[in-house]
Amino acid sequence: MSYRRTILELILTFFISYFLLSLVDFSVFGISEWDQDKIVNLIQTWFTLFSSYYIYNSCLKLAFVYWENISIKKLVILLFFISLIVISWIVVTELLFYKFYYDITSLYEETTFFEFDLPVTIVLLTIGSLFFYQKYYIKPIVEENDNSSQDLERLAVTKGKRQLFIDYKDIGLVYIENEIVMIQNLSGEKYYTEDSLSSIINKLNNTFFFRLNRQIIVSRIVIKEFEKLEFQKLRVLLIEDINYDKSIIVSKYNAPAFKKWLTNSQ
Numbered sequence: 516m517s518y519r520r521t522i523l524e525l526i527l528t529f530f531i532s533y534f535l536l537s538l539v540d541f542s543v544f545g546i547s548e549w550d551q552d553k554i555v556n557l558i559q560t561w562f563t564l565f566s567s568y569y570i571y572n573s574c575l576k577l578a579f580v581y582w583e584n585i586s587i588k589k590l591v592i593l594l595f596f597i598s599l600i601v602i603s604w605i606v607v608t609e610l611l612f613y614k615f616y617y618d619i620t621s622l623y624e625e626t627t628f629f630e631f632d633l634p635v636t637i638v639l640l641t642i643g644s645l646f647f648y649q650k651y652y653i654k655p656i657v658e659e660n661d662n663s664s665q666d667l668e669r670l671a672v673t674k675g676k677r678q679l680f681i682d683y684k685d686i687g688l689v690y691i692e693n694e695i696v697m698i699q700n701l702s703g704e705k706y707y708t709e710d711s712l713s714s715i716i717n718k719l720n721n722t723f724f725f726r727l728n729r730q731i732i733v734s735r736i737v738i739k740e741f742e743k744l745e746f747q748k749l750r751v752l753l754i755e756d757i758n759y760d761k762s763i764i765v766s767k768y769n770a771p772a773f774k775k776w777l778t779n780s781q
Contacts, residue, residue: 751765
């Protein structure tokens, strides 16, 4: 739904532009005091902000297409140079705007560009760069470390008289049967544990495991398909290696989250 995202970006940048303009001229909040200059200034600010946003994003996308793996050093340099490109674009658009609309030749002497516009631009670019750095560099590292540490963790289970340990990544299904928490691994072998479902789901990686209802936690690996039922409910079908003959129903309230999780949607 790229057009919806574009519309949302247009709306957000418009309100940000309106807010920025109000910092310079508080009278913009009075509709009766609007004139041609205020309308043109708002449109120009909106255009500059929206186009700068797209230049910033487009440069990042091109860089990530060109470089498959970006080190922290490359990322910092990349964000710095993209910020310079955006600042240059803003200076050019501001200069052209003031030149052709107000017939002003010097941004420094005749406008508030260097006193207000440029500092605000640097602040917004800094916030954007920090957000991008956190989202695309720090967060993936944290998730990767969490996943790798989880691979080393095991759950204590019982089979007959034997006390065993099963790796979290080998769990296929966790469910309650006769008030006992049962576990099946990916091969369908059954165990039981003294841990509760709530305790177990908190230990599992929610990228790979989902709690379908109060009775069942399922691994993405063992899901074969799901069927739509009446009243927006879902029936989940498992692979043949898993020995579970009861119908697995997902309520209409949990169904949207389940489908989003299953398709890796963000």
